[in-house]
Each structure stands twice: as C-alpha cells, then as structure tokens.
Amino acid sequence: MEGFGAAIYVFRVAPNSFFRVFKGLWFPICFSLICIALILLLGGYVSAVVVEAMFVVAGFVFVKAHVPRCYVLTTRGVVVKRLMGDVFIPYGEVLRVWKASVEEVFRDFRVESWFLTHTALWVFKQLMSPRMSYDGEKVYFYTTDPERTVIIECYGRRKYYISPGEPKEFLKVISIFLGGKALKSKS
Structure with missing residues (x-):
C-alpha cells in the first residue's frame, strides 16, 4: 500500500453469479485453450481456430487483470485494488x-x-x-x-x-x- 497510506479496512468485492462462476473457470478455460492452440500449432494445423483461441485467452486475461479484487480504506483514501493498476481516491x-x-x-x-x-x-x-x-x-x-x-x-x-x-x-x-x-x- 506504499504511497496510499496504511491499510485500515479491506472490503471484498460483491460478486454476482457470473463472477462466482467466472472466477473458478477462467484459469481452466485459458489453460485448455492454450494447450489446444499449441497442439494445433505444433501439428501444423495453424488456422483461424488458433487465432480465435488466442483472442479468447487474451480476453479472459484482460478481464481478470481489470476486475476489482478488493476495496481498501487507508489513512489517506480509498484504493480500488486490481491486478493491473490500482486506483486511488x-x-x-x-x-x-x-x-x-x-x-x-x-x-x-x-x-x-x-x-x-x-x-x-x-x-x-x-x-x-x-x-x-x-x-x-x-x-x-x-x-x-x-x-x-x-x-x-x-x-x-x-x-x-x-x-x-x-x-x-x-x-x-x-x-x-x-x-x-x-x-x-x-x-
């Protein structure tokens, strides 16, 4: 929490049903698609499927990186913790x-x-x-x-x-x- 002040209280994000399912499935889906893409690539079957798989993986990674992980009240303000780039208010x-x-x-x-x-x-x-x-x-x-x-x-x-x-x-x-x-x- 360097620069944002000392953490006082941490609040979990309010997940809805989509996030509960998504949170548990994003890694297996991404991992499976990467494996499939590698098999197709190594087998010489480079096609639109590989490109689509890579886009899907990138989409899941993008979502995971930008969804708030928690909200932290510090001595100086509110911090929205994300995997990529915290937001300070x-x-x-x-x-x-x-x-x-x-x-x-x-x-x-x-x-x-x-x-x-x-x-x-x-x-x-x-x-x-x-x-x-x-x-x-x-x-x-x-x-x-x-x-x-x-x-x-x-x-x-x-x-x-x-x-x-x-x-x-x-x-x-x-x-x-x-x-x-x-x-x-x-x-």
Whole structure:
C-alpha cells in the first residue's frame, strides 16, 4: 500500500453469479485453450481456430487483470485494488459517498442502461468503458453488482462506482474519515 497510506479496512468485492462462476473457470478455460492452440500449432494445423483461441485467452486475461479484487480504506483514501493498476481516491477530494439504488445506477448511465441488464454485458461495459463522460462529468466504473453499488462523488465532477460486499459496513467505516459526507442514500 506504499504511497496510499496504511491499510485500515479491506472490503471484498460483491460478486454476482457470473463472477462466482467466472472466477473458478477462467484459469481452466485459458489453460485448455492454450494447450489446444499449441497442439494445433505444433501439428501444423495453424488456422483461424488458433487465432480465435488466442483472442479468447487474451480476453479472459484482460478481464481478470481489470476486475476489482478488493476495496481498501487507508489513512489517506480509498484504493480500488486490481491486478493491473490500482486506483486511488484521496479523502480530500471526496464530496460525498452514498449507497446507490439500482434505479439510480441505471439512471446515471442514461441511454446505456439497457446495456447493463445482462450480467455478461455489465462486465463487458465495465471493462471496455471504465471511464465515461457525460456533459463534463466523469464516471469511473469499478463495480460488479448493481444492487450493492456505492457512489463516491468527488470534486471536479467525478464519480466512482464501486461495489463492496458489505456496502452498509463500508459506509459506516468510511464515515469515520469523512464524517457527514458519508450518507445512507443520496437524498
């Protein structure tokens, strides 16, 4: 946690059913596809199948590398831990934090809310567009479950969407650092 302050509390990511299955299957699937690709390559059967297998493997690795692993409250801010590139949100930049309703999450994504209704598409959207901009407002998307989403609103018209496994506990602990900025809901 070098540079982010001392870790105070670690929150697990709220996995939905897709993530529970995906987490256990991503390595066997990737390993199997690599083996098949190597057998085809060594056997002289280089074709589109090999290329497709490599793309699938790369897709699984990309997903695994960018999905949040946990959320850490430190002495200086909130850290979204990922395999590739942690995200740091300093307490000094936070305007307020609240537990979002599913309707609010979909409303905040406006036109694209239809895209978020299916879990696999939810994951795809999270990975392909971790940062979106609406009329100058930047939205950073590090969530896995729309029902447990917590929104961290910061100065500079930025919002971070995260989904700790225990959103109420997250708000309780972060309120120690933020005081009245941590709300149970936006209203």
